[in-house]
Amino acid sequence: MLEAKTNLSKLVDAVESGRETEIILARNGKPVARIVPIEQPERRLGIAEGEFGTLDEEWFREWQALDEVIWKDVLDARWERFERHSRELEEKYGRKRNKSA
Structure with missing residues (x-):
């Protein structure tokens, strides 16, 4: 947890950029939280295609x-x-x- 707290900005950047699909945070060796990108609605060009x-x-x-x-x-x-x-x-x-x- 201390490492995640110290490097939170870098962890979020890694998920946001796509370098990591998710990051699991653990306390005393047990998974307790997950950092994942928020799904953005896909912006489509050409929605009237066809x-x-x-x-x-x-x-x-x-x-x-x-x-x-x-x-x-x-x-x-x-x-x-x-x-x-x-x-x-x-x-x-x-x-x-x-x-x-």
């Missing part, structure tokens, strides 16, 4: 084509707003320049 079909090369090509269509619409709308705004500025300030020239 829920949306196979994500293969064909799926990726379809996704890219759809992405291009979506962005084309967004960019076209922004370009139209830019052109409209440019025409409005030209009408507003272009006439004033012509009058002063």
Whole structure:
């Protein structure tokens, strides 16, 4: 027990790192306690795996084509707003320049 008390931090590190799966503490040669790692719930990535079909090369090509269509619409709308705004500025300030020239 005295040795465990003195080296508790090292013992916990050994269990935590996986170097030891468990450490048995004894008093007067009789086992009295066990240091074991606490089971952590497994954190899984991809918990929805298989829920949306196979994500293969064909799926990726379809996704890219759809992405291009979506962005084309967004960019076209922004370009139209830019052109409209440019025409409005030209009408507003272009006439004033012509009058002063």
